[in-house]
Amino acid sequence: MQSIVLRHEADFEGWRHAARRLALGRVSPDQTVWSVAESRDLFADAESTPPQAGTFSVPRALVDLAETAIQARDPERFALLYGLIWRAHRGEKHVLEDEADPLVQRVARLGQAVRRDTHKMRAFVRFREVNEDGATRYVAWFEPEHYIVEANAPFFVRRFATMTWSILTPYRSAHWDGETLRLGAGAQPSDVPDDDALEAYWRAYFSSIFNPARLKVSAMTSEMPKKYWRNLPEAAVIPELIRQSRERTQTMIDSPVISPERAARPPTLPATAGSNSADGLSEVASAAAVCTRCDLYRHATQTVFGEGPLDARLMLVGEQPGDQEDLAGRPFVGPAGQMLDRALVQAGITRNEVYVTNAVKHFKFEPRGKRRIHATPDRTEIQVCRFWLDQERALVRPAVTILLGASAARAVLGRAVTISRERGKPIPLEGGQVMVTTHPSYLLRLPDEESKEREFAAMVADLRTAHGWLAK
């Protein structure tokens, strides 16, 4: 009988190494016993046994399935997976294609369960801000059903590369200090603080976008399973919103006209961030940096928040960061940004005097080979991300806001806008004025130089006009 001790519950590399050695050594599944070391340094080297000589080849799909299913909380998973490897190595190369095979079915169910759990972790982890000796650390508590922390930690490193964070779970913790990922022992829910300013933002925002007339409790609870509610700041307001829904629906029926201005009004800011100070703005930017409210954070490199003076009288709002902005973490630094800079210079505007931001803070794209092609954010993404733009507008309070393109116009005005029909005109909004014009990336897409020059001149004229409103 062969006994294999793996380093931890999801030790795929250790399992793969052992499975290969066992298969080449013709050790059948019923001659193996698999277990996990009681207490080992997670960074210790795996036990190294010299590899067996011989040809070992199993289908890639089986290796991929094993890498996922090994994270399942099933004590038999190592043996089950070795059973499939054994059969594939002994000649059943297409073993996975036999969907009626009980072993294949069981392992496939493990893989599905892990994938579901992975999705939940990526969607429902919420960080809370903790002050540690003057430095900020973001800490999240999550209770996965399976052993998924090891495999998902790199995802959170990519997503929140510039933050210092810890994700605590009952069996394992992941810690990122900006340079090194460290896996440690499990933790207790009490290791995570109860509340912070970020939570107040989400509660206020969730309440502000909640439409009682469209309440579907089953949909809310399936998209946001109750198990995770206690990790989600917005969940605290759900029971009360459900309780009040009938009354609020009646109020909406009684007063059916909700103006775009009212719909676009920013939610109430918590006292900690409403001070109209640079600190308030950087506090909101830090909160946005860990935002996972829509799916766009999943593939983008980082949140790209606005930049410029807090007392800017002119604000420019674009659609979303592009490829270069996503990598640099700054708005309008790519080709469209350079085009905008030239237009600003010609309009007599210094970029340093302007606050520049986007309607959506994460880069939405479609991968095409090695390239990432811009994809337009949809209405829901614009609506959900408007929370951050509202915070910026409430803190900067520009006298004039220039909306570059239809997405920016939708985000601020709360309605669809035809640029050619409304461009260049003053639109009063919340004590200031708004102008709609084209987005510089539209100019970049024009096929010929003549149209480019014509549109560029029109954009410069719009910028000059809006700048002139500041003098009035």
Ligand code: SF4
């Ligand atoms: S696009 Fe906006 S709402 Fe969506 S995750 Fe990014 S910051 Fe959050």
